[in-house]
Amino acid sequence: MADLALGQIFESTQIANDYSSSWSDVFTQEHSKYCTISDVSEESAFAEMYHSLIHSPAFETLLQLENTYAFAVQDLLEQRENAVKAMEEKYVAVKY
Numbered sequence: 489m490a491d492l493a494l495g496q497i498f499e500s501t502q503i504a505n506d507y508s509s510s511w512s513d514v515f516t517q518e519h520s521k522y523c524t525i526s527d528v529s530e531e532s533a534f535a536e537m538y539h540s541l542i543h544s545p546a547f548e549t550l551l552q553l554e555n556t557y558a559f560a561v562q563d564l565l566e567q568r569e570n571a572v573k574a575m576e577e578k579y580v581a582v583k584y
Contacts, residue, residue: 493507
């Protein structure tokens with residue numbers, strides 16, 4: 489039956505349009521039969537996205553990157569503070 493239908497589609501554009509519209513109608517009917525339509529509130533959409541993000545491997549990777557970045561920034565700040573202290577000590581020693 490499928491070969492026959494495909495043969496008819498290739499022979500006539502009207503038959504192709506008829507088949508397309510009937511298949512579209514059947515799909516729409518089946519979809520509406522098994523699909524429930526519900527309005528999703530912004531809060532529930534946020535909750536679903538948050539839940540998906542929290543339990544994703546990408547989130548763990550992002551947390552590790554953030555942690556690594558925080559340690560790197562902390563090290564840089566300590567180096568800067570030590571450099572400032574060293575310059576202040578040299579200034580005080582030269583001044584007096």
